[in-house]
Each structure stands twice: as structure tokens, then as C-alpha cells.
Amino acid sequence: MRYHKIPDETIRRLPIYLRGLLFSSEQGQERVSSQGLADFLGVSPWQIRKDFSYFGDFGTRGVGYKTEKLTKEIKKILKLDAAHKVALVGVGNLGSAVLAHAGFRSYGLEIAAAFDTDSKKIGKKVGGVIIEDVRKISTLRRRKVDLGIIAVPRDTAQKTADALVKAGLKGILSFSPCHITVPAKVKVITIDIAIDLARLPYYVPAS
Amino acid sequence: MRYHKIPDETIRRLPIYLRGLLFSSEQGQERVSSQGLADFLGVSPWQIRKDFSYFGDFGTRGVGYKTEKLTKEIKKILKLDAAHKVALVGVGNLGSAVLAHAGFRSYGLEIAAAFDTDSKKIGKKVGGVIIEDVRKISTLRRRKVDLGIIAVPRDTAQKTADALVKAGLKGILSFSPCHITVPAKVKVITIDIAIDLARLPYYVPAS
DNA sequence: CTATGTGAATTTATTCACAGCA
């Protein structure tokens, strides 16, 4: 099935599979089955197998998948086989939490720079990273940073994104509650916490 | 088209439309068109109209939508017309950021309780909310809290969810990087920041 | 003449059922 277009939903799920695999490794499991992964992650086994099938034959029939090999394959697909440097813009409450977040490491993602406009914060060290002036964003190009996280207020989000794009970043994760316009070659993923929370009541049964 | 099953994707988008409408209101706009909303939110106009069509005729042909009326309708659909109380469990870096987050208010969501296991934190006030012992989660039932946010480490996330469900909560937003099992009547939405970031490199063009 | 509302066409994604291989 190698020659198909890859569904976007498949790409969305691959990091989840990776999470399961990293956990299996931690547990010392050398093998996993699609069923085992599925149970752990709360998805269906055939969904997992179908998703893998777009990229190749990663498993052994009758046996399952070798944890280490499958981990490597998925990392390669997601381009996580090489390390990535990430820049954070906006060291407020959320930004600080992101800086302190340990979870990026297992995916080879390192927050290598942090920026803020507040002169009282600039020069301080948070989570091992020295906060710089936002006007220094342009230095990211030569520092080989290719991903960015935006955690600034809504009204400066677009301006921030523009600066990051100008500095050559190719992917942006934004926590700002607004749509961000970028050139087609740049990928933006938005996490709006309030909007996800606001969706919950719909599912609450009338009492 | 009133009698159809509502696509889940439609429900996912409704709060985004609401965000656009709240912004229009702020700007003092009494009317919006599907095109105007679409431009602002980065979606297509026909998607918006189709989504609305599942619930009724909210607009006026040749004119557009009255901002205030449409806002009310969407709030009603999402059950955001009545206020909701939210409990937060885990007042670490991320939890504190969530407590300080102002964005929930516009959707009628109020963080009315916060819990942690750390005795040094219990009793302290963060973001206007007094931190309580996690063992007090059971009091949420009589306090009319029906939504919860989980911001605890992975290994205690399931236990926390179990406690919240036992306390009668009907919707949970989890920041813990794991699958959470709950009874079918309870809705869980998971935000895994690392996983969203880990998806970005895939889209970065080879250089 | 303008912008909504929607059936129909199309595209995309999920699920199934089983062939294929260790």
C-alpha cells in the first residue's frame, strides 16, 4: 500500500503510537502487538496496522512488532530521528510551564531559546534557558532552530508568528486563541485550552 | 437538514466559531457573514454554513447573521448558556498556568476548585482559588462542579480520573500524556503538548 | 443582487474480513 497519499489523521496518530512504544521500552518489552498497543492507547488494532501499512512492513506475521525497530521507523517518518531545537516566545504562566515541561525530551525536542518583551524577565534563567529580548528572534536562523512555540497574548500572536517565519522556522505550535496566517510551507498547530474545555459541556447528559 | 446526526467535527468547530463571534462582539459588530467569520477563523464559509444548518436557520439570506443571536444559539447548543464550575487537579507548573488563564471566563467556565497532594501547597491561594487536599475531591458532587481538568503526572492520571468520575463529574480535560479509561457517559478530551509538538517536524520540508 | 441553506457529488477516513506469512 506504499504508493498512497498519507491521511493527515495517520500523521496525527503516529506520535501517539510513539508514546506507547516509548512506554513499552521503559517497561522492558521487546515486542508489542497491534492489539497490545491499541489497548494501551485506546485505539483499535486495525487502525494501527492500517496506519503502519502506508509506510512499510514493520512487523512479523504471527509475532508482532519489535519495539525498538518500530520506534526507530516511526521516528524516521516523523523526522524525529534527528534532534530539533525549539524556540519559545512568551514566558508568562503558560510559557513558563512549557519551559519546565519534561515531556519533550523523549521525542528529541529541546527548548533551546526563550523570548519575552518584559525587560524584567530578560536575562533571567527559567528552566535552564536564559530569556532573551524578542527582538533577538532573528538570530534563530543561524542557531539552527526550526520549531517555535507561541505563548503570547492574542493581539501579538500574528506579529510573533511573522517574526518566527522571517527567522526561518518551519513549524509553529501556538497557544494563542486565534487563527495565524503563515506561508504555505510553514505548518501551524494551535492548542486553545479554553476551546477544548468549552466543548465538554455539550457531551454532558442533561440531568 | 435538522434531523441528521451531528458530525463530531462540527461540535469541535462550534467553540471556534464562538471565539470568532465573541471577537466580533468586542469589535462592536452587530452582523457577521459566513465569509467574514471564515476569513477571521481560517476555515471555509460553506463549512460554517453547513455546520449551522444541522441545528437550524440562524441567518438571514442576503444579509448574514446577527452576532448576538448567533452567539446565543451556539452557546445553547454547546450548553454554555448556563455557567459551569470546573475543578483542577494538580497545581504544578501547568496547573498553575491553567489557574491563571483568563480565557475560560468568556465561555462561562469558572475554575471553582483546585486540588493537589503536596501538603506545602494545600491551603495556599493560587489565582484566587484555595488549593485543597486531593482527598477532598469527593466534595465536588455537592458543590455542583461538573467538569474537571487533570494536570498531574502520568502515573496518577488514571487514579485522579477515577476519583473525579466517582465525584460525579461528566467531562474531563486531561493534560496527562496517557489514555484515560472512563465510563461511556463521561467525556474525556486529552491535550498532550509534547505530542502536538512532535508532529511538526513531519511537515518541515527537507532542506 | 446578496448571502444563506442544503441536496448531491466528491473526497477522506474507518472498519471489516480474510489472505499471507512466520
Add this chain to the structure above:
DNA sequence: TGCTGTGAATAAATTCACATAG
């Protein structure tokens, strides 16, 4: 026999084109 890999069937979501109402 057991679990993967995948075409085919089904389901879901998006997009289109245009009738419709103000």
C-alpha cells in the same frame, strides 16, 4: 496457529453548485 498487512466495503466529512429568501 497467531498476528500482520491490505484490498474492498462502509462510514464520515468536506466541498460544490445552486435554489431560495430577503
